[in-house]
Amino acid sequence: MSALLNVNNMTHYFGGLRAVYDYNLTIEPGQITGLIGPNGAGKTTVFNLITGVYTPTKGSITLENENIKGLETNEIAAKGLGRTFQNLALWRHMSVLDHIKMAHYSQLSYGLIGSFFNTRKCRQQEARIEENSYRLLELFDIKQHAHQMVTNLPYGAQRRVEMARAMATNPKILFLDEPTAGMTPDELVQMIKIIQQVHRNFKIAIFLIEHRMKFVMELCQHIQTLVFGEVIAQGPPEEIQNNPEVIEAYLGKEDLT
Numbered sequence: 387m388s389a390l391l392n393v394n395n396m397t398h399y400f401g402g403l404r405a406v407y408d409y410n411l412t413i414e415p416g417q418i419t420g421l422i423g424p425n426g427a428g429k430t431t432v433f434n435l436i437t438g439v440y441t442p443t444k445g446s447i448t449l450e451n452e453n454i455k456g457l458e459t460n461e462i463a464a465k466g467l468g469r470t471f472q473n474l475a476l477w478r479h480m481s482v483l484d485h486i487k488m489a490h491y492s493q494l495s496y497g498l499i500g501s502f503f504n505t506r507k508c509r510q511q512e513a514r515i516e517e518n519s520y521r522l523l524e525l526f527d528i529k530q531h532a533h534q535m536v537t538n539l540p541y542g543a544q545r546r547v548e549m550a551r552a553m554a555t556n557p558k559i560l561f562l563d564e565p566t567a568g569m570t571p572d573e574l575v576q577m578i579k580i581i582q583q584v585h586r587n588f589k590i591a592i593f594l595i596e597h598r599m600k601f602v603m604e605l606c607q608h609i610q611t612l613v614f615g616e617v618i619a620q621g622p623p624e625e626i627q628n629n630p631e632v633i634e635a636y637l638g639k640e641d642l643t
């Protein structure tokens with residue numbers, strides 16, 4: 387089985403600041419990988435470099451053996467990389483259902499003329515989008531909010547809208563930047579269940595940044611620890627949890643159990 391995502395020797399400088407250094411990552415299809423590390427370690431920068439927000443100073447990035455370094459974010463998304471953001475990136479005045487439907491439109495094939503003449507193909511695709519959108523709303527437990535503006539939803543539900551929208555683009559790999567940020571303990575437990583279900587249903591690979599250790603340890607098969615832009619440890623959860631360097635990096639900040 388060849389790797390889905392490969393990052394080799396990726397380094398990035400912001401002016402004189404070395405944010406990421408000699409970073410390597412391999413994600414197999416269907417694998418859940420976690421990226422942990424103290425504040426300012428470079429985790430979001432790693433996401434931004436792979437998803438095309440920034441182009442790395444050095445290194446290579448391939449998705450299914452195809453180069454994606456230097457491509458625009460939308461081109462990388464179209465190749466099958468979906469993502470959510472640390473600070474929610476939702477449209478304030480759009481309903482939950484419309485968020486999910488809009489994401490589907492990036493994959494439509496009937497074009498403007500087809501939609502103007504309301505062709506049969508166009509109607510069929512619209513019906514499929516509607517059906518698929520409701521299926522996602524159900525999976526992410528936001529169907530009851532379908533016609534509400536996203537800003538009227540509790541924070542945890544807004545995070546689920548963002549994730550459902552990312553899944554509507556039918557990605558091969560999903561990047562989640564702190565999916566439980568700002569969530570209550572109950573919402574956290576619900577989010578673990580939803581991600582497990584999404585992973586089971588879609589057999590999708592997931593790469594996530596997370597501060598809450600319970601979440602990372604329970605979900606991930608492989609974990610990388612980043613400190614000052616460098617990976618100091620990686621391996622399965624039980625190994626990472628007992629790694630003295632990881633414990634030291636988190637000392638006094640997190641309970642690793």
Ligand SMILES: Nc1ncnc2c1ncn2[C@@H]1O[C@H](COP(=O)(O)OP(=O)(O)OP(=O)(O)O)[C@@H](O)[C@H]1O
Binds near residue numbers: 429431
């Ligand atoms: N656009 C930018 N320009 C300059 N410096 C940046 C930029 N983005 C991030 N940095 C710096 O790069 C370093 C890594 O930041 P990054 O946000 O990737 O860390 P992080 O591990 O995601 O932190 P947190 O857990 O707090 O979100 C920090 O020193 C940050 O100040």
